Amino acid sequence: MEEPQISPSEWEVMRVVWTTSPITSREISTILNEKKDWKLATTKTLIGRLVKKGMLTAEPNGRQYDYSPAVTEEKSVEEATEALLSQVCTKKAGVTIQMMLENSTLSLSDLEALEDVIKLKKETAPLEVVCSCIPGQCSCVH
Ligand SMILES: [Zn+2]
Structure with a gap:
């Protein structure tokens, strides 16, 4: 379950x-030049780390390498959100998600999809979420 974490640069x-x-x-570096002031060496370092983490595959192609993703974007986004929620008390997951909602620009169809999820969750929601923190890491009453 412990997947490698990806840094914002990665x-x-x-x-x-x-x-x-x-x-x-080189192609990756050219694209990122629009946004980041990175040298080719910086991009190569990041690519190297991603290969080591198993996020990218490298195929030799002449004197260079062709890189491809070893994981899907969907799976990675899912893992990143799981990682974020695992960093807060289970009792604070609701407030955390609420903050994300408030800070996002969402389309009408996004909101309708969210309403569907909420409707479904409501059918089996507990009255209260149980805290799973160790004493000293949150102020919930143990
Ligand atoms: Zn807690």
Whole structure:
């Protein structure tokens, strides 16, 4: 269950590879130049870390490598949200998600999809969420 965490810089690289693959480090670097003031060496370092973490695969192609994603964007986003929620007390998950909602621009269809999820969750929701923290890491009464 403990998946490797991706840094914000590594996410930038993954988003490029999820959009276009196979792709070389030079091509990734050119695309990211629009947004980031990184040297090619920086992009190559990030790519190297992502290969080591099993997020990217590298296929030799002449003198360079073609990179492809080893995981889907959907799976990675799912793991990142799970990781975020695992960092807060289970009792604070609701407030955390509420904050994310308030800070997002959502379309009418996004909101309708959320309403469906909420309707379904309501059918089996407990009256109160049980805290699973160790004493000293949250102020819930144990
Ligand atoms: Zn707690």
